[in-house]
Amino acid sequence: MKNKKSQLKIQEMSFMLVALVLFFAIIVIFAFAIIYSNIQKTASSVKEERTFSSINVLANSPEFNCGKTNCIDGDKLINILGEKQYFNFWEFSSLKIIRYSAFNSSEDKMIKCSLDNYPECEIFEVYDKKIPERKISSFAVLCFKEQENGEVYDKCEIAKIIAGTEKQEK
Amino acid sequence: MQSKKAIEMSFNWIFVIIVGGFILFLAIYMAGKFMKTGGTGIQTQTAFELVSLLNSFETGLASGKSQQLEFKKEAQIYLECDELSNKPFGKQTIKMSEKSFSGKISETGEEVPIRNLYIFSEEEISGNKFYIFPKPFFMPFKVSDLTIIYSKNYCFYKAPDEIKREIQDLNLGNIIFADNLKNCPGTRVCFESSVNCEIKVTGLCNECKDKYDHGKIEKDNREIYYFGNLIYAGIFSSNAVYECNLKRIMNRFKELSLIYIDKEKIIARKGCNANIEASLYGIMNIADALDSSASLELLYRGIENIELINKRIEEGCKLF
Numbered sequence: 001m002k003n004k005k006s007q008l009k010i011q012e013m014s015f016m017l018v019a020l021v022l023f024f025a026i027i028v029i030f031a032f033a034i035i036y037s038n039i040q041k042t043a044s045s046v047k048e049e050r051t052f053s054s055i056n057v058l059a060n061s062p063e064f065n066c067g068k069t070n071c072i073d074g075d076k077l078i079n080i081l082g083e084k085q086y087f088n089f090w091e092f093s094s095l096k097i098i099r100y101s102a103f104n105s106s107e108d109k110m111i112k113c114s115l116d117n118y119p120e121c122e123i124f125e126v127y128d129k130k131i132p133e134r135k136i137s138s139f140a141v142l143c144f145k146e147q148e149n150g151e152v153y154d155k156c157e158i159a160k161i162i163a164g165t166e167k168q169e170k
Numbered sequence: 171m172q173s174k175k176a177i178e179m180s181f182n183w184i185f186v187i188i189v190g191g192f193i194l195f196l197a198i199y200m201a202g203k204f205m206k207t208g209g210t211g212i213q214t215q216t217a218f219e220l221v222s223l224l225n226s227f228e229t230g231l232a233s234g235k236s237q238q239l240e241f242k243k244e245a246q247i248y249l250e251c252d253e254l255s256n257k258p259f260g261k262q263t264i265k266m267s268e269k270s271f272s273g274k275i276s277e278t279g280e281e282v283p284i285r286n287l288y289i290f291s292e293e294e295i296s297g298n299k300f301y302i303f304p305k306p307f308f309m310p311f312k313v314s315d316l317t318i319i320y321s322k323n324y325c326f327y328k329a330p331d332e333i334k335r336e337i338q339d340l341n342l343g344n345i346i347f348a349d350n351l352k353n354c355p356g357t358r359v360c361f362e363s364s365v366n367c368e369i370k371v372t373g374l375c376n377e378c379k380d381k382y383d384h385g386k387i388e389k390d391n392r393e394i395y396y397f398g399n400l401i402y403a404g405i406f407s408s409n410a411v412y413e414c415n416l417k418r419i420m421n422r423f424k425e426l427s428l429i430y431i432d433k434e435k436i437i438a439r440k441g442c443n444a445n446i447e448a449s450l451y452g453i454m455n456i457a458d459a460l461d462s463s464a465s466l467e468l469l470y471r472g473i474e475n476i477e478l479i480n481k482r483i484e485e486g487c488k489l490f
Contacts, residue, residue, distance in 0.1 A: 009182065017189050024193065028200060035204070039211060046218040050225060054286075057228035061286070062312045062426055067490065079432035085425065089259055089286050091225075118436070145486070147440040152486035 044167070050091055051136050051165035058090070058161055059140035066143045072097065072159060074144030078118045081126055093133040094164035095126040099142060100157045119144050133164030206277055213279025217266045220247075221282050224289065224317055227304040236303035236340040244269040246296045247319065248278065249289060251414035258425060260418035261285045288415045290318045290407035297321035303340050305399040309469075310477035311430065311490035313423045316399055316415075320344070320406045323356030330361060330373075330382055333401070359405055369405055374467070384470050395463040397470045404463075413462055420457040427454045430489050442487030446479050 059070045063080055066073035077097065080086055102110045102122035113121035142159035145152055223237070245268045253260035263281040270276050304315045324345045326333070334347055348354040351366055360367035361382070370388040373381035384397035387404040394412050396404045404412055427450045434444045453472040460469065480489055 006182075010185070013182075013185065017193075020193065024197065031204070035207070042211070042215055046215060046222070050218065050222040053222045053226040054228075057226055060228045062314065062422075063429065065312065073433075075433045075436045076429050078436060079429050085258055088256055091285075115436075145437045145440045145442065150441070152437075152440050152442055152484075154486070 047091075048134065048136065048165050051163055054091060055136055055138045055161055055163045058138070058163070066141070066154070068141070071141040071143055071156070072161075074119060074124075074142050077124050077126075077142075078113060078115060081113065081124060083127075087127050087129065090163075091165075092163040093131050093166045094128040094135075094162075096128070096162045097124040097126070097140075097142065098122065098160045098162065099124075100159060103160065119146075128164075131164075132167040134167050135162050135164050137162045209276050210279050213266045213268070213276065214282065215279070216245075217264050217279050217282040220266070221264060221284055221287075224284070224287055224302070227302070227317055228315055236301060236342050238343060239300040239302060241268065241298050241300075244296060244298055245300075246275060246278075246294060247291070247300070248294050249291055249411060250281070250293070251411050251418070253414050253417040253421070256283075256285055258421045259285055260414070260421060262287070262289055262415070262418075264289070288314050288316055288403075288419060290316055290403040290411060290415060291320060292322075292406075292408045293411060295319065295321045299343065301342050301344060303342060303402075305402050307399050307419065309398075309423050309473050310480065311426065313426060314419055316403045318402055318406045324405075325354035325356045325358050327351055327354055327358055327360040327364060327367065328362045329359075330380065332380055333361075333382065371401065371405065384467060393464075395466045397466055397473075400466075416463055416466075417460070420460050423457050424454050427451075433489060437487060437489075440487075442483075444480075444483050444487060444489050446476065446483075446489060449476050449479055 058064060059072050063086070064072045064077060066076075096107075098107075098110065099122050105122065107123065110122040111117065111120075113119075113124045138161045140159055140161055141156050143154045143156040146155035147153075220239070223239070227237075245266060248265045248267075250263045251260070252262070255261055262284045264284060265278045265281045267276050267278040300319055300321050302317065302319050304317050307313050307316050322344065326337070326345060326347045328349055329337075329347055337345055337347075344356070346354075346356070351358065351360075351364060357369065358364075358367040359369040359371065361371050361373075363370065363372070368389060371382065372385050372388070373383070374385040375381050375383040378384070382401065384395070385401070386393050386395050387401070390409060392409050394404050394409055400416070403415070407415070431447050431450055434442075434447055437444065449472075453469065453476060456465075456469050456472055459465070483489065
């Protein structure tokens with residue numbers, strides 16, 4: 001009788017412990033889910049912040065700059081399109097510069113710039129890692145050399161810089 | 171009979187103590203892990219935010235503004251530089267930690283990579299206040315911004331007027347100027363030979379406008395060489411960070427030279443004749459062979475030559 005009673009007690013205790021462990025496990029999983037989603041959100045916003053701070057000063061970078069503040073040199077830009085060494089230089093997942101003449105066109109209809117058609121083109125695609133991304137844009141002046149009546153001068157216009165920031169997978 | 175009862179009680183207690191203890195241990199362990207992960211996460215986020223801030227320092231052609239970074243608790247910044255990874259540009263990594271209330275240094279955050287910036291500082295800097303300032307670096311076109319971070323107190327002894335003016339314009343903290351070493355607290359940076367100085371700067375350019383245009387810096391029983399704004403990088407950074415970043419800058423210079431060589435071809439379509447390609451290739455070879463700052467003087471001469479060639483090009487056709 002006593003033996004049965006203690007067996008029952010152990011059984012009761014085991015059930016209680018299993019329930020307790022399950023309860024804690026659920027709490028831990030719940031806490032993990034909240035923390036993980038917060039980390040993802042923070043990582044995304046920090047990456048976006050980094051892209052935003054970089055894109056605003058990108059035109060001052062020596063690879064682009066025309067010699068004036070926030071000014072892109074088209075004659076330099078055309079030479080770095082698709083250059084693989086720059087894929088991991090800036091923290092962007094893609095980088096494009098759109099000329100003023102194409103501001104109202106959709107990207108797939110724009111004439112891509114290359115050494116053959118420059119400057120009669122609309123979009124400079126520096127690189128595109130083709131990964132899920134969020135696009136952030138900024139504006140800068142785009143200048144390139146032009147010749148008129150035998151005189152060479154800088155022709156300038158407004159251009160849009162579009163940079164991608166990697167989206168966190170959900 | 172009595173003895174049996176004692177065994178039954180003891181089994182219950184042993185069972186409760188073992189399982190309860192295990193659960194308690196697990197709970198404490200998990201709480202500890204959570205706190206550690208949270209702390210590492212915060213340090214990583216701070217490092218990311220610092221890099222975002224540093225990114226916004228990219229200047230045009232003029233010197234940028236300085237920034238003072240203040241932490242509530244004493245923070246540590248750890249900087250590493252590797253010129254061989256992420257070819258051809260190399261990279262730096264930054265990670266952070268801070269002092270806890272008990273005075274212990276917390277777990278460091280994850281390393282944040284920096285590929286397009288050149289941060290010059292000691293490998294480990296600590297303090298509540300950090301001073302950051304960018305300086306553009308030209309060879310003779312702009313190659314990069316030198317981002318300088320420091321937290322220590324510096325005393326510049328007999329600094330030339332040009333350097334004094336530039337530092338005063340940046341409104342930097344923790345730097346004082348003195349003409350007497352007795353009233354010169356902190357790390358002493360001497361511009362005229364003196365025995366009791368941690369850092370000694372010697373101008374080597376006798377035929378230049380300013381003899382400090384290029385020269386050498388002696389610190390920690392080693393010599394590093396500089397020209398232009400690299401003087402600030404040399405003063406405020408460790409020798410290892412300086413030499414590593416110098417190689418990274420040379421790699422970027424080579425890539426930029428190629429861009430200018432291609433630009434010359436593009437603008438030739440518009441009737442421009444820059445004729446700079448051969449000289450640029452020549453200086454690229456010198457930059458390529460540079461194994462330490464000791465060979466910078468040769469490069470300095472080549473750069474002066476390129477600047478002269480560019481000056482001679484007609485106004486509308488200048489390369490930079």
